[in-house]
Amino acid sequence: MPAQKSEFEKAVYEGGFRVLLTKELIAMRIDELGQQITRDYRGLEPIIIGVLNGAFIFMADLIRRIEIDVEVDFIKISSYGDAKMTSGQVVMLKDINAEIAGRHVLLVEDIVDTGLSIEFLRRKFTALNPASLKYVTFLFKPDSVKSDIRIDYVGFEIPSEFVVGYGLDHKQILRNLPAVYIMD
Numbered sequence: 361m362p363a364q365k366s367e368f369e370k371a372v373y374e375g376g377f378r379v380l381l382t383k384e385l386i387a388m389r390i391d392e393l394g395q396q397i398t399r400d401y402r403g404l405e406p407i408i409i410g411v412l413n414g415a416f417i418f419m420a421d422l423i424r425r426i427e428i429d430v431e432v433d434f435i436k437i438s439s440y441g442d443a444k445m446t447s448g449q450v451v452m453l454k455d456i457n458a459e460i461a462g463r464h465v466l467l468v469e470d471i472v473d474t475g476l477s478i479e480f481l482r483r484k485f486t487a488l489n490p491a492s493l494k495y496v497t498f499l500f501k502p503d504s505v506k507s508d509i510r511i512d513y514v515g516f517e518i519p520s521e522f523v524v525g526y527g528l529d530h531k532q533i534l535r536n537l538p539a540v541y542i543m544d
């Protein structure tokens with residue numbers, strides 16, 4: 361019996377999903393962000409905190425484009441579960457281990473959609489008295505965001521569509537797609 365087609369195969373080989381950002385475009389933009397962050401943080405030895413799960417691929421590529429000393433840590437939060445709509449509640453599943461007081465903190469998100477998660481993170485990290493707190497997100501949805509937080513570094517502004525790939529999931533799969541796709 362032939363194996364059932366995976367969602368990955370449907371997306372990549374069968375044109376099932378529309379490509380929004382190619383891997384070449386993603387790589388070019390991350391190069392630019394890395395250069396910008398290198399310039400802005402020279403001499404500051406920032407701590408770069410990835411927001412799991414979604415940010416792990418972007419974070420891994422981004423830090424390899426940053427040419428100064430950095431520390432890394434991770435925090436894990438969730439608000440979507442397996443749904444396409446936010447639950448409205450952010451749950452922290454893993455806290456950071458690093459000492460934050462007096463440090464220059466750069467939070468790395470895969471996407472700012474409604475802004476609920478980044479608001480949660482702002483409250484949490486502000487209370488830890490960092491020397492500075494800035495945000496970088498791979499994707500930003502200007503038409504969906506309800507928060508007024510200024511995101512310091514934005515990879516791409518995208519339309520309010522459900523996207524998968526390059527770290528972003530649907531029901532926990534498709535994070536390993538090398539490009540970003542719109543899932544209708």
Ligand code: PRP
Nearest residue numbers: 413414438439440472473474475476477
């Ligand atoms: C996603 C994403 C962001 C958040 C953005 O997390 O990684 O953290 O949603 O959406 P918002 O701006 O509407 O809050 P999710 O809860 O899906 O967890 P995951 O990263 O493990 O996929």
